[in-house]
Amino acid sequence: MPIRVDLLALEPNVPGQARLTVKKWQGDEEQLEFSIQRNQDGFYLQDHKAWSNNPFWFKVSRFNLAANGEALETQVGPDVVDPLLEGGANSQFQIELREQSQGHADKGVVRPGVGLLPSTAGGQTRSTYGGAELTAPSAPAPEIPEIPDLPELTLSTAEPEVELESVLTERAYTPPPAPVKKRNKGLIGLLIVVLLLAAGAGFWFYKRTPAPAVAATASAPAGANAQACTLDSMNSLPELTFVQTCIKAAPDSARLLEIIDQAKASKHCGVAQRLYANRAQAGDVLIANAYAREYDPKYLKASECFPAADNATAAYWYETILTQDPNNAEAKQRFEELQK
Incomplete structure (x- = not known):
C-alpha cells in the first residue's frame, strides 16, 4: 500500500x-x-x-x-x-x-x-x-504611559492671557482705588485656575474619546473582505497575494467553489490549485472532495487547469477526507478503487 x-x-x-x-x-x-x-x-x-x-x-x-x-x-x-x-x-x-x-x-x-x-x-x-506568534512586539508600545504633557497645558493658556490683558487695559481708563486692585488680582487668579481646569478637562476628554478612529478601523475590514476574492482582484494582484487575502477573508465552502470556478475559467490555474489545497488541507471535506474529483478518472472533466486524471493525487485527497470523516462511504470506496 x-x-x-x-x-x-x-x-x-x-x-x-x-x-x-x-x-x-x-x-x-x-x-x-x-x-x-x-x-x-x-x-x-x-x-x-x-x-x-x-x-x-x-x-x-x-x-x-x-x-x-x-x-x-x-x-x-x-x-x-x-x-x-x-x-x-x-x-x-x-x-x-x-x-x-x-x-x-x-x-x-x-x-x-x-x-x-x-x-x-x-x-x-x-x-x-x-x-502571529512570530511577529515582534512594536517598539513604540512602552511610550503609551508617557501621555501626561502638563507643560502643554500651561502653554494652552496663551490665548486666555490676551483676554486678561484686555481686561487690564479697560481698567486703565478709570483707575480704581487700591482695594479694587486686590479684587482684580484675586479675579485674575481665579480666571487662571478656571482656564487651567477647562483646558485639563478638554485634554482629558480628547484623550478619552477615540470613537471616530475605532469606527473607521472597524469599517475597513468589511470593505477589504468584500474585494478580497473578486475576479478583479484575481486579475490585478500577484497569485500568492490574492490567495493569502482571499483565504484570510474566510469565504464559506460554497462561495470558495465559485471563486475556484472563476479562477479555472479565467485560466488562473495556480490560484485554483492553491485555494483547493489550502482549504482541503485545513479539513474542509466539501473542498477536499471537489479537489479529489478534479483528478479522479471517474469524475474528471478535462480542462486547462486539470487536463488529465491522476489516481495517486485523487487517492491522496480521498484519504485526506477519511482522516476528517472516517465514515465517508464514497471517499472510502473511491480511495480503495484507486489503490488497485
Missing part, C-alpha cells in the same frame, strides 16, 4: 522549514533516503533546489516518531520546501522512500501543507497563515 507523505509547517512557523511526515511505512526508521519527482517533466529534485532527469537521494539518518504516534517525521529545509512551493499550477510530486541499504522501499504523493512559507518570506507578514 502506498505511503502517505505530508509536508507540514512547523509550530511556530519558520519560512523555508517544514516537517516531512510519513504514514504506513513498513520499513526501518534509521538510515533512510528519499527522492522527489515532479510529474510535468519527470525530473527529480536535486541538492541546492535544482531539477534533473537523474534521481537524487536526500539521506535521513533517522525518522522520529510523531507526537500522535501515528507517523514518522523529520525536519527538512529550503532545499526541499522552496522547490515544492514554487511548483507550477499543475505540478504534482511523487516521493519514494527507501532504506539506504536499498531494502524496503515505497512511494506516495507529497503535498505542501497549510501555512508553509518559502525561505524568501522571512520578512513578510505571515498573519494569513496564523503566524
